[in-house]
Amino acid sequence: MSLKWLDWAKRIQSLSQSGLTFSKDAFDLERFEELRKISVEIMEEHTGAEMQKIKELFANEKGYQTPKMDVRGAVFQRGKILMVCENSDNKWSLPGGFCDIGLSPGENIAKEIQEESGYIVVPTKVLALLDMNKHPHPPQPxxxxxxxxxxxxxxxxxxxxIETKAVEFFPENGLPELSLNRNIDSQLSLLFEFERNPTKETVFD
Structure with a gap:
């Protein structure tokens, strides 16, 4: 869920990035760079992540900042949902990842599912569009x-x-340990509602 310090750090980062993008004044650029440094220090203090890693993340961001899009695939088979075990944390998630430039959301998820699980799929329905800040994921930069x-x-x-070490289908009452940065229990429960009720309308928040 939303944390005040995280909201402030993200806002400072966003404003500093916009300033670095659009400002022409050398003194203003210095001030915006200092603001970005402060946002990095806040992130390091509260998340335990290495400052250099956070700097690299923020330094790679250019232009006006907008939310990033993470696309996840819901693939059902005989009442079970497809999941992959992540190499990064040895926990399970729906196949997916960040959307790549040049591909539509449907093309992105089809690519991710094939790369991570081996299955060739056809996208059929948008089930949900959720704001990560409104769900109890771990803090993210x-x-x-x-x-x-x-x-x-x-x-x-x-x-x-390359990023996965196992592929398996799981029932709703037998889910593995989840990679909480990628998906949480309530989101999996929501997806199973669509499996039971195919006419359920798309959810967004």
Whole structure:
């Protein structure tokens, strides 16, 4: 859920990035760079992440800052949902990731699912568009929207990818330990509602 210190740090980062993008005055640029440094220090103090890593994340951001889009695939088979085990934390998530420039949301999720699980899919329905700040994910340095798209398998077979170490289908009452940066219990429960009720309307918040 939203934390005040995190909201402040993100806001400072966003304003400093916009200032560095649009300001022409050398003194203003120095001030905006100092603001960005302060946002990095806040993140380091409260998250425990290394300052250099946070600096690299923020330094790579250019232009006017907007929320990042994380797309996740909901693939059901005989009442179970497809999940992959992440190499990074040995926990499980819906296949997906950040949207790549040049690809539509549907193209992005089809690519991610094939790369991470081996299955070839066709996107069929947008199930939910959620603001990560309104759900109990661990604190993150950026503001994310999470897009959940239901997909149908049309080919391929279970196969791990560069970022994954296992591929499996799980029932709602037997979910594995979740990678909470990527998905949480309440979101999985929401997706199973769509499996039980295909006419359920898209959820957004």
């Amino acid at each position: 950026f503001h994310y929207y999470k897009l959940f798209i239901q997909c149908e398998i049309v080919g391929g077979a279970a196969k791990t990818g």
